[in-house]
Structures are given as C-alpha cells and as structure tokens.
Amino acid sequence: xxxxxxxxxxxxxxxxxxxxxxxxxATASRVVNGGEGVRAHVVDKVRVAIRExxxxxxxxxxxxxxxxxxxxxxxxxxPEVRIFSDPFxxxxxxxxxxxxxAHDTQLVLLLVEDRGDYDRIERYLAGxxxxxxxxxxxxxxxxxxxxxxxxxxxTVYGGRPGWxxxxxxxxxxxxxxxxxxxxxREAVRxxxxxxxxxxxxxxxxxxxxxxxxxxxxxxxxxRESDPALIAEGDxxxxxxxxxxAELLERAPGLDAVFAANDLMAxxxxxxxxxxxxxVPADVSLVGFDDTEQVAEAADPPLTTVRQDIEGMGRLMxxxxxxxxxxxxxxxxxxxxxxxxxxxxxxxxxxxS
Amino acid sequence: xxxxxxxxxxxxxxxxxxxxxxxxxATASRVVNGGEGVRAHVVDKVRVAIRExxxxxxxxxxxxxxxxxxxxxxxxxxPEVRIFSDPFxxxxxxxxxxxxxAHDTQLVLLLVEDRGDYDRIERYLAGxxxxxxxxxxxxxxxxxxxxxxxxxxxTVYGGRPGWxxxxxxxxxxxxxxxxxxxxxREAVRxxxxxxxxxxxxxxxxxxxxxxxxxxxxxxxxxRESDPALIAEGDxxxxxxxxxxAELLERAPGLDAVFAANDLMAxxxxxxxxxxxxxVPADVSLVGFDDTEQVAEAADPPLTTVRQDIEGMGRLMxxxxxxxxxxxxxxxxxxxxxxxxxxxxxxxxxxxS
DNA sequence: CGGGAGCGTGAGAGCGCTCCCGGTGGTTTT
DNA sequence: AAAACCACCGGGAGCGCTCTCACGCTCCCG
Numbered sequence: 198x199x200x201x202x203x204x205x206x207x208x209x210x211x212x213x214x215x216x217x218x219x220x221x222x223a224t225a226s227r228v229v230n231g232g233e234g235v236r237a238h239v240v241d242k243v244r245v246a247i248r249e250x251x252x253x254x255x256x257x258x259x260x261x262x263x264x265x266x267x268x269x270x271x272x273x274x275x276p277e278v279r280i281f282s283d284p285f286x287x288x289x290x291x292x293x294x295x296x297x298x299a300h301d302t303q304l305v306l307l308l309v310e311d312r313g314d315y316d317r318i319e320r321y322l323a324g325x326x327x328x329x330x331x332x333x334x335x336x337x338x339x340x341x342x343x344x345x346x347x348x349x350x351x352t353v354y355g356g357r358p359g360w361x362x363x364x365x366x367x368x369x370x371x372x373x374x375x376x377x378x379x380x381x382r383e384a385v386r387x388x389x390x391x392x393x394x395x396x397x398x399x400x401x402x403x404x405x406x407x408x409x410x411x412x413x414x415x416x417x418x419x420r421e422s423d424p425a426l427i428a429e430g431d432x433x434x435x436x437x438x439x440x441x442a443e444l445l446e447r448a449p450g451l452d453a454v455f456a457a458n459d460l461m462a463x464x465x466x467x468x469x470x471x472x473x474x475x476v477p478a479d480v481s482l483v484g485f486d487d488t489e490q491v492a493e494a495a496d497p498p499l500t501t502v503r504q505d506i507e508g509m510g511r512l513m514x515x516x517x518x519x520x521x522x523x524x525x526x527x528x529x530x531x532x533x534x535x536x537x538x539x540x541x542x543x544x545x546x547x548x549s
Numbered sequence: 550x551x552x553x554x555x556x557x558x559x560x561x562x563x564x565x566x567x568x569x570x571x572x573x574x575a576t577a578s579r580v581v582n583g584g585e586g587v588r589a590h591v592v593d594k595v596r597v598a599i600r601e602x603x604x605x606x607x608x609x610x611x612x613x614x615x616x617x618x619x620x621x622x623x624x625x626x627x628p629e630v631r632i633f634s635d636p637f638x639x640x641x642x643x644x645x646x647x648x649x650x651a652h653d654t655q656l657v658l659l660l661v662e663d664r665g666d667y668d669r670i671e672r673y674l675a676g677x678x679x680x681x682x683x684x685x686x687x688x689x690x691x692x693x694x695x696x697x698x699x700x701x702x703x704t705v706y707g708g709r710p711g712w713x714x715x716x717x718x719x720x721x722x723x724x725x726x727x728x729x730x731x732x733x734r735e736a737v738r739x740x741x742x743x744x745x746x747x748x749x750x751x752x753x754x755x756x757x758x759x760x761x762x763x764x765x766x767x768x769x770x771x772r773e774s775d776p777a778l779i780a781e782g783d784x785x786x787x788x789x790x791x792x793x794a795e796l797l798e799r800a801p802g803l804d805a806v807f808a809a810n811d812l813m814a815x816x817x818x819x820x821x822x823x824x825x826x827x828v829p830a831d832v833s834l835v836g837f838d839d840t841e842q843v844a845e846a847a848d849p850p851l852t853t854v855r856q857d858i859e860g861m862g863r864l865m866x867x868x869x870x871x872x873x874x875x876x877x878x879x880x881x882x883x884x885x886x887x888x889x890x891x892x893x894x895x896x897x898x899x900x901s
Numbered sequence: 902c903g904g905g906a907g908c909g910t911g912a913g914a915g916c917g918c919t920c921c922c923g924g925t926g927g928t929t930t931t
Numbered sequence: 932a933a934a935a936c937c938a939c940c941g942g943g944a945g946c947g948c949t950c951t952c953a954c955g956c957t958c959c960c961g
Contacts, residue, residue, distance in 0.1 A: 208675075208677070210946095210947055210948085211947065211948065211949095212947075212948095220910080220911085221910065221911045221912075222911085222912095222947090222948085222949095223910070223911060223912080223913095223949080223950080224909085224910060224911075226948070226949060226950085227909095227910090227949095229948095230949085234908075234909065234910090235909075235910085236908095236909070236910095239909085239910090251675075253672060253675045253676045253677075254676065254947085254948080255613070255676070255677060255946085255947050255948070256609075256676055256677065256678050257608075257609045257610075257612035257613040257618070257677065257946085257947080257948090258609075258613050258916090258946070258947035258948040258949085259947080259948055259949075260609035260916095260948090261607070261609040261610050261613055261915095261916045261917065261918085261946090261947080261948070261949090262915080262916050262947090262948055262949045262950080263916090263948085263949065263950095264916085266609070268657070271658075286639075287638070287639060290658070290660075291660060294658070294660040295662065298660075298662075298666075298669065303657055303673070303678065304657065304658045304659075304660075305620070305655055305656065305657050305658070306623075306642070306646070306656045306657070306658045307656075308642075308643060308646040308650075308656075310647065310650075314650075317650065320605060321655070323560075323603075323605045324605045324606065324607070324608055325560065325605070325607055325608065325609070326608050326655065434846055463846070467846075467848065470848075494786055494815070494819075496819065562916095562917055562918085563917065563918065563919095564917075564918095572940080572941085573940065573941045573942075574917090574918080574919095574941085574942095575919080575920080575940070575941060575942080575943095576939085576940060576941075578918070578919060578920085579939095579940090581918095582919085586938070586939065586940090587939075587940080588938090588939070588940095591939090591940085606917085606918080607916085607917050607918070609916085609917080609918090610916070610917035610918040610919085610946090611917080611918055611919075612918090612946095613916090613917080613918070613919090613945095613946045613947065613948085614917090614918055614919045614920080614945080614946045615918085615919065615920095615946090616946085
C-alpha cells in the first residue's frame with residue numbers, strides 16, 4: 198500500500214523525507230532517531246512522509262558518521278567434525294540471534310576453517326564492520342584473544358577461556374560459561390548415590406576448559422580415583438567409543454561412566470552394548486549437555502547434566518551489548534570485564 | 550609487527566596513506582582496489598605506506614559511494630526443532646561460508662523465529678545492508694519470495710521453491726537442489742533389487758518440495774503402490790517413529806521402508822526394533838541425506854542416498870555471486886534465473 | 902516592558918571513500 | 932616538425948547521514 202519511492206530506481210533519502218514533510222533534514226533525522234525534542238505535530242508529519250515514501254535509513258551513511266555498525270561478529274573456530282555433530286553451536290547461535298534481534302543488532306557469522314583464516318578475521322574486525330565480537334570454545338593456544346585485544350575489539354567469550362588468570366594478572370576478559378565443575382560433581386555424586394563405586398570418566402579434549410573443569414569436578418568428588426578410570430575423548434561419538442574401549446581394557450571392573458558430553462556417552466553406549474554390558478544394569482552412564490535428539494533419543498535415554506545453552510547465548514549477546522552501550526556513554530576507557538556462570542541441573546533418565 | 554596507526558585513537562584513512570606515499574588520494578584508492586593503471590613503482594610506495602600505517606579500508610565509506618556492501622544475507626526460517634537436530638543447515642552454511650570467504654564477501658545470518666520476523670527481514674534487506682540473499686527450504690506459503698521480489702533483492706534458494714512454475718510463468722528464481730526425485734528412484738530400485746516387494750515410504754512434510762520430490766521418485770518406480778504404504782512424517786526422528794508405527798498398523802506385511810531422510814529413518818529403526826523386527830532381516834531400511842553421525846552411527850548403519858550438502862552450499866553462494874557480478878557490469882535489468890540440480894549417490898550400508 | 906532562559910529548528914560541515922574529468926608528460930603518427 | 936595519442940595521476944564533487952552550532956521564538960521574571 199505505501200507509495201512508490203520518489204525516484205524509480207533509487208531509494209528515497211532523508212532529504213526527500215524532509216522536503217515532503219516541509220522540515221529540514223536535521224529535524225527529519227531527529228524523528229528517525231527517536232524524535233526527542235521535536236514537537237509532536239512535526240513528528241507526525243515526518244512519520245507520514247517516511248511511510249509514504251517507504252524511507253529506510255541508509256546504514257552505510259549512518260555508520261560513516263557514527264562509527265557504529267549495529268552489527269556483531271560471531272566467530273566459530275571449531276574443527277568441522279564437531280560443528281556438525283553437536284547441536285551445541287546451533288543452539289547458542291540461536292540464543293545470540295534472539296538477543297541481538299531484540300536490540301536491532303545484526304549477526305555476522307565468521308567461520309574459521311584453518312589457522313590461515315585468522316588474518317582474514319583480523320582484517321575484518323579491524324575494518325570496522327562490527328562493533329563487537331562473540332567467540333566460542335577457545336583452545337589454549339587460540340590466536341583470537343591476542344587479536345581482539347590488539348585491535349581493541351570488545352569481545353565476550355562463550356566458555357571460560359583457557360588463558361584467563363594468566364601469569365600475574367587475571368586476563369581481563371568477559372565470558373559466559375556453565376557451571377561445568379559443579380555439574381560434574383553432581384553427576385558423580387548421583388552415581389555414588391546409585392551405589393556405584395568404580396566410576397570412570399571420559400574426558401573431553403583437555404585443551405578446553407569445559408573438559409578440564411568437568412574433569413576437576415569429577416576429581417573433587419572422587420579424590421582418590423584410579424587414573425586408569427580416566428580416558429580422554431574428543432567430544433565426538435567416535436571418540437567416546439574409543440575411550441570406552443580403552444577404559445574397559447584398563448579397568449574391566451568399572452560399574453559407571455561419566456562422559457563429559459552426550460555425544461561421547463552415545464559412543465560409549467554403543468561399545469558397552471557390543472560388549473554385552475547392560476546399561477544401567479551393569480554399567481551406569483551419565484552424559485553432559487542434555488542435547489536433544491541425542492540424550493533423549495539414546496537407548497536407554499541418557500541421564501545427563503543439562504545446561505541452558507540457548508540462555509547462555511542470550512547472556513553472551515546481552516553482556517556484549519551492555520558493554521557496547523557503556524562504551525558509548527561513559528569514558529572510552531573500556532568497560533571492566535564481567536562474567537557469568539550459569540547453573541546446571543541433573544536430568545535423571547534411564548541410563549543410570 | 551606493523552607500526553601503530555598515525556592517530557592513537559582512530560584508524561588511518563586513505564588520505565593518510567596517500568600523504569605518506571606522496572601521492573593523491575585517488576591514486577592510493579586505485580592501488581587499494583587492484584592497482585590497475587598505476588606504475589609498479591608507485592604501487593609499491595603505496596603498499597608500503599598501507600603496511601606501515603596498518604591501513605584498513607572503511608567499509609561504510611566505500612559502501613556509501615559504491616552502493617555495494619560486500620555482504621550477503623543467509624536467511625534460515627525453520628522451526629527450532631529441525632534446525633537443531635539436522636546437521637543439514639550447518640553443513641550448507643559451511644559450504645556457503647567457504648565460497649563467500651573466497652570472494653571476500655561476508656555472511657550475515659538472519660534467523661527467522663516466527664512470522665512476525667518477516668517485517669524485520671524486509672526492513673533489513675531493503676535497508677541496503679546486503680547485496681543479495683540466500684534462503685532455504687521454503688514452505689509453499691512462505692512470504693519471503695514476495696519480499697525479495699518486491700524489493701528487487703537478488704536471491705538464490707536452497708531447495709526448489711514450491712511456487713516455481715506458478716500460474717502462467719515459470720516464476721523466475723534461481724535455486725540449487727539435489728536430484729531428490731532421481732535419488733529416491735535409486736533408493737527404491739535398490740530395495741527392489743534386494744528382493745523386497747512391499748516397500749513403504751515415510752515422506753517428509755508435503756509442503757516442501759524436497760519431500761514431494763522424493764515421494765514422486767518413490768512413485769515413479771512403484772507406480773501401483775498401495776496408499777497404505779505411504780505415511781507422512783516431519784523430517785524429525787520422533788516423526789519418523791510415529792510414521793513407522795502407523796505403517797506397521799496399516800500394512801503389517803511390509804518388508805522395506807524408504808524414509809525421506811536419515812533422521813526419520815532412525816526413528817523408524819527404533820520402532821522396528823521395539824516391535825522385534827530385524828533390520829535388514831525382516832525389513833530393509835533406506836534413508837536420505839547421508840548425514841554423518843546419524844546414518845553411519847545408526848545400528849545397523851543406514852543405507853542412504855547421499856547428497857553433497859556442502860557442495861550445494863558452495864553452489865548457492867557461487868550462483869549468487871555471479872549474479873551480483875553480472876548485475877554490476879551488464880545492464881541492471883536483472884540476470885535471468887539459473888538453477889542447478891546436483892546428483893545424488895546411493896551409499897550401501899548394513900540396513901538393507 | 903526589557904532581557905535572559907530555554908526550547909525547537911535549520912544551516913552547514915564533514916565522516917572516508919570512489920569515480921569522473923581534466924591535465925601533464927612522453928611516445929607515436931602524418 | 933607539429934599533431935594526435937596514450938598512460939598515468941591529481942583535483943574535486945558527492946554518496947546520505949549525524950551532530951554541532953547558532954538563530955528565532957515563546958515564556959517568565961524582575
């Protein structure tokens with residue numbers, strides 16, 4: 198129903214809106230940006246002109262002068278295999294998307310394929326295409342933190358970075374993480390309550406804090422645990438299967454397994470079944486993440502530690518947006534880092 | 550190791566580069582954009598200045614004058630459940646990302662949560678934030694095509710849209726799709742070769758062409774198929790299970806099932822196992838997609854129709870980029886639609 | 902009734918870049 | 932030898948917007 202733009206080919210400008218409303222460009226701009234300090238009557242006139250012309254602000258022109266883009270980068274640097282198998286990222290991205298959308302901010306997705314890509318990422322971030330960045334699941338030697346720090350890009354990490362609390366200073370970064378350690382403790386305690394005594398652990402890759410934190414939680418409860426009861430996986434189903442096979446060889450008497458994520462738990466499950474071991478009759482099994490279509494769909498359904506992944510995504514985005522808003526009003530000295538640990542809950546199903 | 554920018558707070562401009570290299574801004578611009586028609590000696594001088602200053606072009610300023618953003622929107626409008634359970638999107642996005650990155654184009658992700666979001670999408674697309682769009686898996690009543698057409702946004706669809714070949718004209722859209730029909734034919738023929746005669750089909754949601762095309766392929770081979778042998782699912786594991794239960798009730802004598810995707814096949818598998826039916830002893834099972842961690846990890850591993858999902862993503866991006874490049878050089882009359890159908894291959898595993 | 906206070910508005914500069922156009926110097930043509 | 936032609940480079944306009952500043956108007960107080 199709205200009328201066609203003034204010029205057939207090109208979009209109407211603020212100038213055109215101002216002309217039609219009989220005001221200056223400055224006033225039209227004020228209306229577009231909230232209408233503060235403009236008489237209601239004038240605001241209406243401009244609003245009508247905007248509607249009639251189908252005016253949409255030119256973001257490039259706006260960015261050029263404000264130096265803000267209204268966009269945020271989401272950087273995912275994870276080997277191919279995991280990004281596809283684990284719904285984790287999709288859910289977190291979804292949470293991020295929701296929060297950003299609610300604040301009229303766009304999501305620019307940067308996938309890192311190999312280490313050479315970091316040059317591209319740096320150029321992109323330095324190019325002023327985005328106001329801030331969200332990054333995930335860093336390994337200890339990830340070059341990203343150095344990059345974002347060098348170019349002064351506000352960044353919030355998903356998952357506690359391995360290099361916080363570096364030598365001397367606490368490495369001022371913001372992050373959002375689940376209570377991995379607490380969740381792991383709860384999982385292991387649950388197995389103890391079930392009467393299990395030889396509780397093994399399939400850890401994730403130990404260059405990630407989510408893996409080490411869960412391992413730490415396991416050790417918190419089982420202080421004197423036999424090292425033979427711990428095997429390292431890689432957060433994939435196949436890796437979980439390999440680790441399970443290893444564990445069965447080293448510690449045939451185990452009566453429970455706590456896997457650091459659900460995918461590895463399914464791999465373990467497959468191996469246990471192949472060896473004729475009943476779950477939970479012979480071996481109790483607990484996973485981590487409560488990923489749908491994995492934990493629930495397993496046979497038997499997995500007891501697991503749930504974390505609110507989508508909520509974590511929202512929190513990440515919210516934290517970043519707040520940082521950006523502050524940087525805009527306050528002195529540009531950079532906001533202090535701020536982090537959030539979200540709680541986990543144990544979901545009891547048939548596998549334990 | 551590059552030097553710091555001239556001004557401490559702000560980034561160096563092309564002006565600064567030109568001054569340092571002792572040339573005009575215009576010449577510096579030429580070098581930045583390829584260096585055509587500039588003497589090699591001058592090119593070098595400018596390149597050195599760029600490096601020394603750590604110059605990065607300001608995209609906003611560039612976009613303002615060129616009217617091109619160097620970014621492409623990827624629009625995913627799919628109910629939550631599927632986007633998480635099916636690695637399909639992740640893979641396709643990955644393919645898209647690779648192709649875009651290779652052409653220095655950014656990927657802006659737009660997730661559609663509910664129908665109200667389409668206003669936001671339209672505003673965004675109309676706002677000139679991106680040069681083109683890639684969209685997926687449209688349902689027949691999807692408002693997106695109308696939007697992109699109205700605002701003249703070059704768009705390539707993933708999966709044949711349901712509304713091509715509308716009344717009268719062929720609805721000029723570009724798309725990339727797998728040979729769903731041919732793949733389905735191959736799957737069913739394979740089951741026939743295995744000596745199966747009562748071959749059932751679990752279809753996807755019939756408002757999507759990927760589902761109807763596969764159903765058509767099934768019917769191509771089994772012209773006289775009993776309607777009781779066809780059940781509609783929703784591309785999820787749970788939906789596959791429901792459909793399988795339905796089929797077993799309606800047609801207890803079935804000896805094979807062709808499911809329209811792997812996820813539904815796993816649901817079917819679970820139901821078959823629960824009913825004590827052996828796969829493939831009693832019932833042969835074939836899926837579609839060959840999604841890793843699903844087809845291969847199933848027990849038994851699924852025979853399935855493989856499509857090159859990542860390749861399709863690359864093709865989509867490539868098609869769009871070529872369209873955009875053409876629109877830039879040729880008359881702005883809009884390039885003719887162009888579509889690609891990619892082949893499928895049958896992967897034989899233990900389930901059939 | 903004069904003069905500040907204060908609100909609402911307009912004029913204008915300028916963000917950093919691209920690109921057209923015109924000029925310069927050197928090489929080829931008639 | 933002059934004329935025509937290149938290849939290369941610089942000047943300058945302008946993309947659409949925001950934001951500062953100054954100006955005019957109304958209002959209120961002394």
